[in-house]
Amino acid sequence: MTELPDYNAPASLKAFMEANGLAMQKKFGQNFMVNPAARSRITGLLALEKGSRVWEIGPGLGCMTAGMLESGADVTVFEIDRGFISLLGQFFEDYARQGCFRIVEGDVLRTWQQELARQQVPATDISLFGNLPYNIAATFIADTITRNLIFARCVFTVQKEVAQRMAAAPSTAQYSAFSVLCQWQYDVKPAMELAPGNFWPRPNVSSQAVLLTPKQHPPRCGNPPLFVRTVHTLFSQRRKTLLNNIKPLLPKGADARAVFTQAGLDPSARAENLALEDFVRLTEALPPARQD
Numbered sequence: 001m002t003e004l005p006d007y008n009a010p011a012s013l014k015a016f017m018e019a020n021g022l023a024m025q026k027k028f029g030q031n032f033m034v035n036p037a038a039r040s041r042i043t044g045l046l047a048l049e050k051g052s053r054v055w056e057i058g059p060g061l062g063c064m065t066a067g068m069l070e071s072g073a074d075v076t077v078f079e080i081d082r083g084f085i086s087l088l089g090q091f092f093e094d095y096a097r098q099g100c101f102r103i104v105e106g107d108v109l110r111t112w113q114q115e116l117a118r119q120q121v122p123a124t125d126i127s128l129f130g131n132l133p134y135n136i137a138a139t140f141i142a143d144t145i146t147r148n149l150i151f152a153r154c155v156f157t158v159q160k161e162v163a164q165r166m167a168a169a170p171s172t173a174q175y176s177a178f179s180v181l182c183q184w185q186y187d188v189k190p191a192m193e194l195a196p197g198n199f200w201p202r203p204n205v206s207s208q209a210v211l212l213t214p215k216q217h218p219p220r221c222g223n224p225p226l227f228v229r230t231v232h233t234l235f236s237q238r239r240k241t242l243l244n245n246i247k248p249l250l251p252k253g254a255d256a257r258a259v260f261t262q263a264g265l266d267p268s269a270r271a272e273n274l275a276l277e278d279f280v281r282l283t284e285a286l287p288p289a290r291q292d
Helices: 010-019 036-044 065-070 082-091 093-097 108-119 134-146 160-167 177-185 224-235 256-263 276-285
Strands: 053-057 074-079 101-105 126-131 153-159 186-194 207-214
Touching: 036 065, 036 153, 036 186, 053 065, 053 108, 065 074, 065 082, 074 082, 074 108, 082 093, 082 101, 093 101, 101 108, 108 134, 134 153, 134 160, 134 177, 134 224, 153 160, 153 186, 160 177, 160 186, 160 207, 177 186, 177 224, 177 276, 224 276, 256 276
Parallel strands: 053 074, 053 126, 074 101, 126 153
Antiparallel strands: 153 207, 186 207
């Protein structure tokens, strides 16, 4: 097993990267957490036990991976950077031989479904973990809930602004389609804030760890894909009323006002004013012809 780099020292990480012909790629949003106390606190949110299954998205050089493996977790990492993939295989080859570490190469948004089918493990037995750009977090959460897949828990480190959006309440500036989708199946709890100095390279913004745990009694919706489409459609033009925004969801000639009456909602309201349960009721009230 190749010796691990010094994850706590930016200068050592930089030298290690250069010695191995690697460079950080901004397009992948790559940053390493160099504060060991912060790493410990964040992985602690996973409440790992021996044998706990974790999917880590974007492990980089494995600064978080190492601690999870040492705790006895079974870790699958999703990595797109080929340079990191090669090194991860060397760093954790002993764990791989024991069957508790594996690498899935490529874009996680393209590979996660195949990996879930390959492992033949329910999503409820897997925890998700990663330092994610907004677009990855938003797309992944939408994709999984559309398929009615709820994970044991999720611990994501995101830009602080994104964390605020994930946990935002109705009628606030941060409330968005992303807020509704995150909160439909999960309780969202912003955890520790992380100043730029916790990372190398140092980002321009503060970050925050966010814990998502499955709701015990989420609002039931018979058509998750339609729910996701409804939420996105109603927020597509934020300043327009529900009556104006709902048209793409209705078959030609449908009575939009009757839909709102059935859902018990004011058609002159805006998406930002609706609670989670309102979106569910509205989805359920849509004419059957659009429930596909």
